[in-house]
Structure formats: structure tokens, C-alpha cells
Amino acid sequence: NPLTILFFVFVFVTLFLQESTFMGAVGSAIWIFVFGIYSQWKFRK
Numbered sequence: 001n002p003l004t005i006l007f008f009v010f011v012f013v014t015l016f017l018q019e020s021t022f023m024g025a026v027g028s029a030i031w032i033f034v035f036g037i038y039s040q041w042k043f044r045k
Contacts, residue, residue, distance in 0.1 A: 015025035 012025065012028070015021045
């Protein structure tokens with residue numbers, strides 16, 4: 001559902017707006033990136 005995805009993107013972007021949640025947002029962005037690469041690598045084989 002595009003509305004659900006838009007809501008989660010909105011929540012994720014708002015994490016970058018406050019200083020207290022900025023590091024958590026950066027950490028989660030890195031986790032999403034690394035896990036996406038791992039998943040692509042694992043399921044290609």
C-alpha cells in the first residue's frame with residue numbers, strides 16, 4: 001500500500017530533524033543499506 005510506505009518514510013525522515021534521534025536515524029539508515037546488500041548477495045546464489 002503506497003500510503004503505508006509514505007507514512008513510514010515520513011516517520012523515518014522526521015527522525016533526522018531532532019538532535020536526540022539523529023544518531024539512531026543514521027544507524028538505522030546504515031542498517032537498512034547493509035542488510036539490503038546482504039539480502040541481495042545471499043538470495044542471488
